[in-house]
Amino acid sequence: MNLRTRLSSTISRLQTNRFLRRLFTLSAGTAIGQALMVAVTPFLTRLFTPAEFGTFAVFSALFGMFSGIMCLRYELAVPLAASEEETAAVARLCGLAALAMTVLLFLFVWLGGERLALIVEAPELARLLWLMPPALLCWGLALPLNFWSIRLGTFRVNALNRILQYAAQATSQLAFGIAGTGSPGLVLGFALGHLVKIGHFLSALSSGERTLLRQSAWSGAGQAAVRYHRFPAFSILSTLFQSSSQLLPAMLVAAIYGPVAAGWFALSQRIMGFPVMMIGDAAGNVFLNEIAKLKGQALYAMFRKTALRFFFVALSIMLPIMIVAPHVFALVFGEPWREAGTIVQVLAPLYVMRFTAVSVSQTLNVLERQDLHLVSSLLNFLALLLSFGSGWYFGLGENSTFLLYSLGSMSAFAAYLGMAWWMARRHALAAGAPSA
Numbered sequence: 001m002n003l004r005t006r007l008s009s010t011i012s013r014l015q016t017n018r019f020l021r022r023l024f025t026l027s028a029g030t031a032i033g034q035a036l037m038v039a040v041t042p043f044l045t046r047l048f049t050p051a052e053f054g055t056f057a058v059f060s061a062l063f064g065m066f067s068g069i070m071c072l073r074y075e076l077a078v079p080l081a082a083s084e085e086e087t088a089a090v091a092r093l094c095g096l097a098a099l100a101m102t103v104l105l106f107l108f109v110w111l112g113g114e115r116l117a118l119i120v121e122a123p124e125l126a127r128l129l130w131l132m133p134p135a136l137l138c139w140g141l142a143l144p145l146n147f148w149s150i151r152l153g154t155f156r157v158n159a160l161n162r163i164l165q166y167a168a169q170a171t172s173q174l175a176f177g178i179a180g181t182g183s184p185g186l187v188l189g190f191a192l193g194h195l196v197k198i199g200h201f202l203s204a205l206s207s208g209e210r211t212l213l214r215q216s217a218w219s220g221a222g223q224a225a226v227r228y229h230r231f232p233a234f235s236i237l238s239t240l241f242q243s244s245s246q247l248l249p250a251m252l253v254a255a256i257y258g259p260v261a262a263g264w265f266a267l268s269q270r271i272m273g274f275p276v277m278m279i280g281d282a283a284g285n286v287f288l289n290e291i292a293k294l295k296g297q298a299l300y301a302m303f304r305k306t307a308l309r310f311f312f313v314a315l316s317i318m319l320p321i322m323i324v325a326p327h328v329f330a331l332v333f334g335e336p337w338r339e340a341g342t343i344v345q346v347l348a349p350l351y352v353m354r355f356t357a358v359s360v361s362q363t364l365n366v367l368e369r370q371d372l373h374l375v376s377s378l379l380n381f382l383a384l385l386l387s388f389g390s391g392w393y394f395g396l397g398e399n400s401t402f403l404l405y406s407l408g409s410m411s412a413f414a415a416y417l418g419m420a421w422w423m424a425r426r427h428a429l430a431a432g433a434p435s436a
Helices: 003-016 018-047 051-068 073-080 084-119 125-152 155-178 184-203 207-216 219-228 230-257 259-291 298-331 335-359 370-393 397-428
Strands: none
Touching: 018 155, 018 259, 018 298, 051 125, 051 184, 051 230, 051 298, 073 084, 073 125, 073 219, 073 230, 084 125, 084 184, 084 207, 084 219, 125 155, 125 184, 155 184, 155 259, 207 370, 219 370, 230 259, 230 370, 230 397, 259 298, 259 397, 298 335, 298 397, 335 397
8 A cells, every 4th residue: 555545535524534634734733833842842952051940840739739620520411411502501600710720820929939949949930830829720710611612522722722722822931941031931921821822712702601601500510519519529639639630740840859959850750751742632632523423332442442542552662662762862952951851751651551541531430420430540649659659768769769650650540541431431331241
């Protein structure tokens, strides 16, 4: 089969397979946005020091931990709502939750910001933390609109939104770096990206959607809070455990090994997160849109096919990275960043399993088994505590600690996949269909 025939076959599959077509649309938007981030990274690593990246890593870690609970996880109910009126009620509920969380975050920064900056040995962080609540408010208001777009299948809106967000972040961080602002420039650029994100989503709302939001009764938001109470009841803790497992390491690295090591770790996470963001998260959003409409054997088959497909995609991406990472990092980002390439090699097993799990991460939510989501997130959090606790207690080097973290988190993600597989299979059997 020649190249032209293969290209024609691929285009034909994209046109006829709705999942692949939507995945391509969303992945393309993420890929372009992330490509912009990757493209400016070699310049950023020469404009900012590892220590400045370390301070930004702590800020973005805190942002990531709180971002998942800004709407108390009610945003996950948007694709599951029974009507567009209920969808608008859930979106209004999410907005109220985001405003309340923003007030609490300002209190957190006021009461504990300086102490936290001292713990992670990053004094400049104390004043930068005041940017976190407004940035998180932008994120929280955008969350229900993101899931509403997924519900409607308007993936082009999501794709463009990601391009605009990352383009704003990349260009502003580069501009601040040229201006010599130090770590505040990285944080300001990050916050501006989220301001652009909510601005675009609001401008993309149709007149009908705006009318629904305005006319949505407060009683509807209350009814939605009761109807979907399992999301905050189980998913808040689950999200905190999961996000802590992925983002707290940057803070622990700074506290145990110093801001320079945290900067290396942050760059390795930034690069390794590229395929997860570009393909894994996009696949998870498309998967949610598809699986929310399926029952029984169809749901189980969709889960199994997606999980296996993305496991092999992850292997094909991560194996080459493991081989060449230190040399490529030294060449592209500068010799001081070679150690970040070594960290990439150590974290590769974790990212293979994370990439796979992210693609089907909404399975237990759709099956309304948030309790199992909580169990798997707790396992991930325990793996984090045990690995870094062992590294600190026994005085291990950073790479030994990173290896413990990588293997422990890999096992926790594998446990999630096992539980989701088991529940999807039980769901198929309960529907009276045979399953493998």
